[in-house]
Structures are given as C-alpha cells and as structure tokens.
Amino acid sequence: MVMKAQFTAKMPKIQQIMKLFLALFLISFLFTPLLAPAQAVQEQFQVYPEYEQLNVCSCATAKNRIFIENTGDTASRFVTTESGAGAPYTDYTDGRFSLKPGERHEITQFVTVPCKKEGSFTVNTTVSSVFDQSATIATKVNAKSCENLxxxxxxxxxxxxxxxxxxxxxxxxxxxxxxxxxxxxxxxxxxxxxxxxxxxxxxxxxxxxxxxxxxxxxxxxxxxxxxxxxxxxxxxxxxxxxxxxxxxxxxxxxxxxxAQHYAYGFSAPLSLKDMPICKDFGTEVPTV
Structure with missing residues (x-):
C-alpha cells in the first residue's frame, strides 16, 4: 500500500513535465519559420541612352533620351549628374526621381554647343541611388559650324x-x-x-x-x-x-x-495761241 501511494503521488509531476515538453515542441514548430535567416534586399537598375553619339551644329542644341529602369526588388531614389568636357553645355529635364521595382523613367538630355565651338567631346551621365549604387554612360558629341545663310x-x-x-x-x-x-x-x-x-x-x-x-x-x-x-x-x-x-x-x-533722260514738257499761254512765227527768224515764246 505504501508503494502505490508513492507512485500515485509522482504522477502529477510526470504529467506536468510532459505538458511542458509538448508546449515547447509546439512553440518551436510554430515559430521556426520566423526564426529562419532573412534574405538580403537587392537593388539593381539599368541605364541606357537613345543615342550614344550626337552630331550637332555650333549654336544649336542636340537632344538625347536616357532611360533608367529599376530591375531590383526594392524602391529607390535616384540622382543624375554630368561630368566630362561637355558637362558645362549639358542639362537634364529631371535630375531627381524615384522608381519602384519594375518601373522605368525617361529623362531628356540637352547639349547646347556654344557658337564658334567645333570638334568632339564627351558628356558622362551618372545615375546614383540612395543605396550608393551608380551607373555611368558616355555620350560623344561631334560639333561643327553649319552654314545657315x-x-x-x-x-x-x-x-x-x-x-x-x-x-x-x-x-x-x-x-x-x-x-x-x-x-x-x-x-x-x-x-x-x-x-x-x-x-x-x-x-x-x-x-x-x-x-x-x-x-x-x-x-x-x-x-x-x-x-x-x-x-x-x-x-x-x-x-x-x-x-x-x-x-x-x-x-x-x-x-x-x-537712264540719262529726264521727263519734261512745256506749254504756251492761251493768249499766244495765234502768235505768228516767221521763217528764218528766231522767235521767243514764253512758256509755263
């Protein structure tokens, strides 16, 4: 009778331990996906121009289109800057913009060549993101004086x-x-x-x-x-x-x-209409 009493007394403790293990198992099963390592977010984008080379007259403005496409899986903000010998002559329609994944943006590049300037030079267009990623494309500009007269x-x-x-x-x-x-x-x-x-x-x-x-x-x-x-x-x-x-x-x-001729004419007063003129004699006739 004593042994039975001891076994009966230990049963509640064993049940408590089993319940505790079961609870821990369920918790680990339910929350294991949440504890898995997170994958890193990737930022990717492409930059490409409509023309890689521009031919333009001095005093004129050449136009080029530049496309930026977000090929990554996160949204980002971008900034456009220019460099190179042609940078002082270059402007863009949109220097700052944002793109969501899969979106594409188009900016227009204007290169205005000063009068009297001829020759070839390069404009570098750099597109940078807030994640310190950047891409640069080069545009060659050929300038010459064009007769416009x-x-x-x-x-x-x-x-x-x-x-x-x-x-x-x-x-x-x-x-x-x-x-x-x-x-x-x-x-x-x-x-x-x-x-x-x-x-x-x-x-x-x-x-x-x-x-x-x-x-x-x-x-x-x-x-x-x-x-x-x-x-x-x-x-x-x-x-x-x-x-x-x-x-x-x-x-x-x-x-x-x-022409050496002068238009002229003369007329005599009506009172001299019947004035006689003798042959071989000079006669003065007043005119008006």
Whole structure:
C-alpha cells in the first residue's frame, strides 16, 4: 500500500513535465519559420541612352533620351549628374526621381554647343541611388559650324529714270535648327562715281538693319535705292549679310541703271495761241 501511494503521488509531476515538453515542441514548430535567416534586399537598375553619339551644329542644341529602369526588388531614389568636357553645355529635364521595382523613367538630355565651338567631346551621365549604387554612360558629341545663310534677290527694278526710287526685295532663309540674327548692309562695288559713306547710307533704305529668323523660316527684306537726281549710269551694289551667332557672311550683288533722260514738257499761254512765227527768224515764246 505504501508503494502505490508513492507512485500515485509522482504522477502529477510526470504529467506536468510532459505538458511542458509538448508546449515547447509546439512553440518551436510554430515559430521556426520566423526564426529562419532573412534574405538580403537587392537593388539593381539599368541605364541606357537613345543615342550614344550626337552630331550637332555650333549654336544649336542636340537632344538625347536616357532611360533608367529599376530591375531590383526594392524602391529607390535616384540622382543624375554630368561630368566630362561637355558637362558645362549639358542639362537634364529631371535630375531627381524615384522608381519602384519594375518601373522605368525617361529623362531628356540637352547639349547646347556654344557658337564658334567645333570638334568632339564627351558628356558622362551618372545615375546614383540612395543605396550608393551608380551607373555611368558616355555620350560623344561631334560639333561643327553649319552654314545657315541663304539669301536670294527676288524682285528688282534694275532700270529707272533719275530722281526715281528703285525697289528691291530679298528673301533670307534660316536652314539651321536654331534662331539666328542676320545683319544687313548695302555696299557699293562700282559706278560712274563712288558715293560717300553718308550718301550711300541715305540712298539705300533698308526695311530692317537686323532681323531674327526662326529655324527653318524665311523672311523678306525690302530695299529702296534712291540716288541723288544728278546721278545716272550703271551702279553696281551688293547686299552684305552676316550671321551674328555663327559668324557666316555673304554678299548678294545687284545692279541699278539710271537712264540719262529726264521727263519734261512745256506749254504756251492761251493768249499766244495765234502768235505768228516767221521763217528764218528766231522767235521767243514764253512758256509755263
């Protein structure tokens, strides 16, 4: 009877130990996934341009598109910077932006080449993330001076009587991709008499001394030549045109011939209508 009592007394302790082991087993089973090592988040992105090389005229702006794609599994913020010899001439539409995984962003790169600058140079575009990752692409820029000066003589009154204004009309076209300022001046090449500088300035009346022409546009320039009444004969002139930005110049020759004849007439008073005139005798007739 004593042994049975002892065994019965130990039963509650054994049950408590078994329950404790069971509880620990369940806890370890349920929370084992939570205690597994965490995988590192990866940031990846790609940067690529539309053009790797740009050909541009001096005074003009070249445009390039740059694409940034987030190929990683986390969102990030990005910053765009430029370097290289072409950095002072380069701008971007969007220097700071954010991308979620799988998103792609497009920025526009503008390279404005100064007037008179020619040759090749490189622009480096670097895209950096907040996780200190970066990617750099290089764009080669080939710059050259492009002639953007097309002038034609469209209308001319080449022969005129003395004391008569003679109209001329020119067209000025800007074939380039940038705005240009055109400057005009009338020069004398030859003639019966070389006009003094002030005489020529007064005789050649331009509608504009300077004109801005948009890319691909054509403007009209009017010129009135009005020489002094005592001038006659063939005068050779030229319209000098200069481009203020790109530095090109051209002269368009034209000729003005002033005929040596003067329109005149006379009439006698009605009171002298029946005035006799004798043959072989000089007769003075008053005129008005």
């Amino acid at each position: 097309q002038v034609q003589l469209k209308k001319a009154q080449s022969v005129t009587p003395p004391c008569t204004p003679a109209p001329f009309e020119f067209t000025v076209r800007n074939p380039s991709g940038f705005f240009e300022v055109y400057q005009f001046e009338v020069l004398q090449i030859a003639g019966p008499r070389m006009l003094a500088e002030e005489e020529l300035r007064n005789a050649a009346i331009l509608s504009k001394q300077e004109r801005v022409v948009a890319p691909g546009k054509t403007e009209t320039l009017s010129l009135i030549m009005h020489l002094p009444c005592g001038e006659y004969g063939q005068y050779d002139f030229s319209l000098g045109v200069k481009t203020k930005n790109s530095g090109f110049a051209v002269e368009i020759p034209f000729t003005l011939t002033i």
